[in-house]
Amino acid sequence: MMIKQLSIFLENKKGRLAQVTSTLAKNKINIRALSLADSADFGVLRLIVNDPDRGATSLKKAGMVVQVTDVIAVEISDKPGGLSRVLHLFDRGAINVEYMYAFVEKIKDKAVVIFKIEQPASAIKILKKEGMPLVRSSVLKGL
Amino acid sequence: MIWDNQSETMKRDDITTLQAERLGNLLSRLYKRVPFYRERMEKNGIRPEHVRHMSDLKDLPFTTKEELRTVYPFGMLASDKDDIVEIHTSSGTTGIPVVDAYTAGDINIWGEVMARCLTMAGATRADIIQNAYGYGLFTGGMGVHYGARKIGAMVIPISGGNTKRQLAIMRDFKPTILTCTPSYSLYMAEAGREEDMDFSKVGLKAGVFGAEPWSDSMRKDIQRKLHLKAFDIYGLTEIIGPGVANECSKHEGLHVFEDHFYPEIIDPKTGKVLPDGEKGELVITTLTKEGTPLLRYRTRDITWLNHEPCSCGRTHVRMHRLLGRTDDMLIIRGVNVFPSQIEEVLLKIEEVEPHYQLVVERRDQLDELEVQVEMNENMFSDEIKNLENMEKQISAQLYGILNIHARVKLVEPRTISRSEGKAKRIIDKRPR
Structure with missing residues (x-):
């Protein structure tokens, strides 16, 4: 039920992001979602792509430090209160969110949010019990 | 295994006698043949025949790198130019290069002392040596x-650089001994890992690494990654x-081949000779060199000496x-900082891997040290706080450590x- 996210170490320097995107483009890998976290000196780029294994290999070949992390992608309805509902569920279940970001979904009136969770197994259990649909990695492949 | 049992296990008294005799010969040759040294001896009122014992050496003048530069290229020759068969020079990156000129006798001694070094690392005629020190004017390769x-032994004279080829040769020829700088050995290990190369399959038993200072932890790192025993070797263009000097299998210091090279440790500020165990600048006198012999050459390298007998049997x-x-x-x-610390x-x-650089700057009259450390997969986390x-x-x-x-x-x-x-470790941007 987890999907694979690529995390890439970047120095805060000109042209670093462009090198990541052009490497992925050259290898025909499609970016589905991204988030960038940064400090004064460096940043961590997090990516959901259609083919994480090939994505990781091509970025490593280009000399980058890449980590593949498991995250949860939850489909929520794209209207006020959608995200709030999931977060309240996590809160009640004492689930810690390390970070989260949104996903661009073209298919239907749904939004997809990516969560990095401290206790992923319990989070998945809660979401399932509440009937919240999780996005599977096989779905990402087709996008 | 000891290459030259007679020389390397000589009794202390015999070593001192031999050294004094060789020092006497050296001084008369320098006096006769090298104006640079004759002038200095005359200025200091020293006659070669006054020097009888090794303890007299401390009264003789030092030789510095700057002085060698003033007599570039052939001013230090103590032999006829016709008798010189090979020259090497330092890289010259910090100024005029210094020249080492070798007679056939010097080349023979160089081979002998290098044979001692390689034997300490376990080399025999059955070994295959991948020699990744640069061949050319740099002394390492030759x-x-x-x-x-x-x-x-079988030498693969691959010289430095071209890492892909180094790895291919390593895979195909299965060398048992690798010789290069310690930082290049780690560079090879890293490049090999990217190609999924399994170094345990190469069959390397030893590496002889030198030409730059390295630490004990770096040794462990190299040994683990390349599956070999790492030996430290020391030398410098000016001397030979x-x-x-080279480490024996006990790895408790490097034996200086003092039948050819006489070491002293001095306080770099006062020039005073320091006793065993005290840190200072290494000074070397070449006792047998014919081409470009040097008297009390200041190496600028910091170390200390230990005259206690070694359990390997060498004296x-x-x-x-x-x-x-x-x-x-x-x-x-105001704090002394060495990259090795x-x-x-x-x-x-x-x-963390030992890929680092030190950048020193002065901001608002204050020195600031920045230590840049390269990220690698093992230390990377996708969370900023980590x-x-x-x-x-x-x-x-x-x-x-540094305070x-x-x-x-x-x-x-x-x-x-x-x-x-x-490896270039220091970028000092402070105004001079």
Whole structure:
């Protein structure tokens, strides 16, 4: 039920992001979602792509430090209160969110949010019990 | 195994007698043949025949790198130019290069001392030596080559650089001994890992690494990654090239071949000779050199000596692995900092690799030290707070050793320049 996210170490320097995107483009890998976290000196780029294994290999070949992390992608309805509902569920279940970001979904009136969770197994259990649909990695492949 | 049992296990008294005799010969040759030295001796009222004992050496003048530059290229020759069969020079990156000119006799001695070094690392005629020291004016390549030829081992004279080819040769020829700079050995290990190369399958048993200071933790790192025993070798162009000293299998210091090279440790400020165990600048007198012999040459390398007998059976004095260079030493806010200290700290943190650079700047009249450390997969976390903690942890440990605050900056892999020979560790941007 987890999907694979690529995390890439970047120095805060000109042209670093462009090198990541052009490497992925050259290898025909499609970016589905991204988030960038940064400090004064460096940043961590997090990516959901259609083919994480090939994505990781091509970025490593280009000399980058890449980590593949498991995250949860939850489909929520794209209207006020959608995200709030999931977060309240996590809160009640004492689930810690390390970070989260949104996903661009073209298919239907749904939004997809990516969560990095401290206790992923319990989070998945809660979401399932509440009937919240999780996005599977096989779905990402087709996008 | 000892290559030259008679010379390497000589009794202390016999060593001293031999040294005094050779020093006497050296001084009369220098007086007769090298105006540079004759002038100095005359100025100081020294006649070669006045020097009888090794203890008289302390009254003789030093020779410095700057002085060698003033007589470039052939001013230090103590033999006829016709008798010189080979020359080597330093890289000249810091100014006019210094020249080492060898007679056939010098080349023979170079081969002998290098054979001693390689034998300490376990080399026999059955071994295959991948010699990745540069061949050319640099002494590393030819020095190892001559030593290997004395032993009768098979040499692969691949020289430095071209890492892909190094790895291919390693896979195909299965060398048992690798010779190169320690930083290049790690560079090869890294490049090999990217190609999924399994170094345990190569069958390397030893590596003879030198030409730059390295730490004990770096040794462990090299041994683990390349599956070999790492031996430290010491030498310098001015004296003969590699082959001045080498570690035996006990790894408790490097035996200085004192039948050819007489070592002293001095206080770099006062020039006073220091006793065993005290850190200072290494000074070497070449006792047997014919081409360009040197009297009390100041190496700028910092170490200490130990005359206690070694359990390997050799009697030659041991020098501690290099602690740094007098000119590599950074003085930051009045504190002496050696790159090797910083390397020790980094290597103690498990995930960190010894790819670092020190940048010193002056801001608002204050020296600031930035330690740039390359990111690698093992230390990477996708959470900013973990990475910031890593920086703080390194900085705290550096403070513990150096007593100054250093700013730690994580940088992308392969961004710190690694020459394929010696690594550039220091960028000093302070106004001079």
